[in-house]
Amino acid sequence: MDDLHFTPSADLSIGVELELQLVRAHDRDLAHDAGDLLARLARRKLPGAVKPEITESMIELNSGIHTGYAALGAELETLRAAVVEEGSLLNLGIAGGGAHPFHSWADRRIFPTERFKQVLERYGYLAKQFTVFGQHIHIGCPSGDDAVYLVHMLTRYVPHFIALSAASPFYQGEDTTFQSSRLTAVNAFPLSGHMPFVLGWDAFGEYFDTMRSFGVVESMKDFYWDIRPKPEYGTVEIRVCDTPLTVGRAALLAAYAQALARRFLNDRGRQPLPAIYMVNSFNRFEASRFGCRGVMVDPFDRRKRTIGEDILDTIAALTPHAMALESMPALAALAEGVRSEQSDAAWLRARFAATGSLADVVRESCTRWKQ
Numbered sequence: 465m466d467d468l469h470f471t472p473s474a475d476l477s478i479g480v481e482l483e484l485q486l487v488r489a490h491d492r493d494l495a496h497d498a499g500d501l502l503a504r505l506a507r508r509k510l511p512g513a514v515k516p517e518i519t520e521s522m523i524e525l526n527s528g529i530h531t532g533y534a535a536l537g538a539e540l541e542t543l544r545a546a547v548v549e550e551g552s553l554l555n556l557g558i559a560g561g562g563a564h565p566f567h568s569w570a571d572r573r574i575f576p577t578e579r580f581k582q583v584l585e586r587y588g589y590l591a592k593q594f595t596v597f598g599q600h601i602h603i604g605c606p607s608g609d610d611a612v613y614l615v616h617m618l619t620r621y622v623p624h625f626i627a628l629s630a631a632s633p634f635y636q637g638e639d640t641t642f643q644s645s646r647l648t649a650v651n652a653f654p655l656s657g658h659m660p661f662v663l664g665w666d667a668f669g670e671y672f673d674t675m676r677s678f679g680v681v682e683s684m685k686d687f688y689w690d691i692r693p694k695p696e697y698g699t700v701e702i703r704v705c706d707t708p709l710t711v712g713r714a715a716l717l718a719a720y721a722q723a724l725a726r727r728f729l730n731d732r733g734r735q736p737l738p739a740i741y742m743v744n745s746f747n748r749f750e751a752s753r754f755g756c757r758g759v760m761v762d763p764f765d766r767r768k769r770t771i772g773e774d775i776l777d778t779i780a781a782l783t784p785h786a787m788a789l790e791s792m793p794a795l796a797a798l799a800e801g802v803r804s805e806q807s808d809a810a811w812l813r814a815r816f817a818a819t820g821s822l823a824d825v826v827r828e829s830c831t832r833w834k835q
């Protein structure tokens with residue numbers, strides 16, 4: 465377990481990764497220009513980082529480490545503006561959203577890094593189908609034991625993050641009837657799902673060493689779990705969110721994750737239960753399919769309620785933590801969106817209803833990201 469050493473990070477620090485769509489101007493299909501765009505961005509002094517992703521139709525924005533959502537949002541805005549500016553010089557549109565509405569996965573090209581080539585060799589066509597776009601949220605933890613505890617406790621809130629970020633109702637030219645279709649691509653990987661129910665970092669290390677001895681994994685990157693520890697960063701990484709249509713909403717989601725983490729790390733009154741994982745698949749499906757109107761099972765109280773109701777009650781309970789973190793405006797904005805049934809998925813469907821064209825939906829998504 466020597467190479468699985470957990471490097472402590474600043475308690476409750478936050479950072480995000482955002483996977484973005486690169487769009488051709490003439491037909492609004494996905495482009496193959498990640499290499500050219502990254503080369504232009506490399507000439508600029510930018511906060512955070514911009515990196516390649518698995519296909520040449522996408523890039524990933526990486527923020528720096530922040531203590532609050534406002535500074536995080538400001539940095540993401542700087543990155544957004546730079547990517548839009550350089551993309552326009554290549555005749556590229558940039559868009560958020562969890563999936564491109566009508567691209568063909570067979571047209572995708574794998575970005576030529578050694579790791580991505582290995583993913584293609586191992587997973588075949590799934591690698592190209594993995595051209596979906598997510599937001600990952602990192603939360604700093606002081607120890608590996610805290611990280612394992614936080615993974616388990618945050619799993620109960622997976623349907624919240626899916627519903628609040630849902631932005632992929634269209635896929636392969638069709639309305640999927642889901643709010644978020646993106647997770648179906650992730651689910652195809654054999655090491656997706658959730659972390660096993662282990663208690664403590666030493667127990668997790670024993671699990672990891674066993675899996676590695678079987679030849680199933682080589683590193684933490686091989687696990688495509690909904691939430692996973694990231695020991696080299698000293699964080700817990702939430703991976704179920706679609707990329708929102710704006711960087712502002714990405715910052716709101718990070719603020720919600722940070723407030724939840726503060727609640728659990730400050731108050732250990734509730735301990736993880738195996739039942740969290742007994743209901744997780746049901747809860748995440750409901751969130752993907754119906755968003756905030758879906759139902760979820762609370763594994764602690766053993767009752768069903770709508771995801772939207774559960775989000776609103778959770779935000780109310782998080783008020784003292786959000787006030788301490790100076791993020792109450794962020795949580796209030798999320799709550800208002802739930803009450804008014806506003807979401808990125810609803811916005812995308814409304815644009816299609818107004819235009820009748822998925823190409824126009826992409827065009828307007830690019831405009832929204834740009835503005």
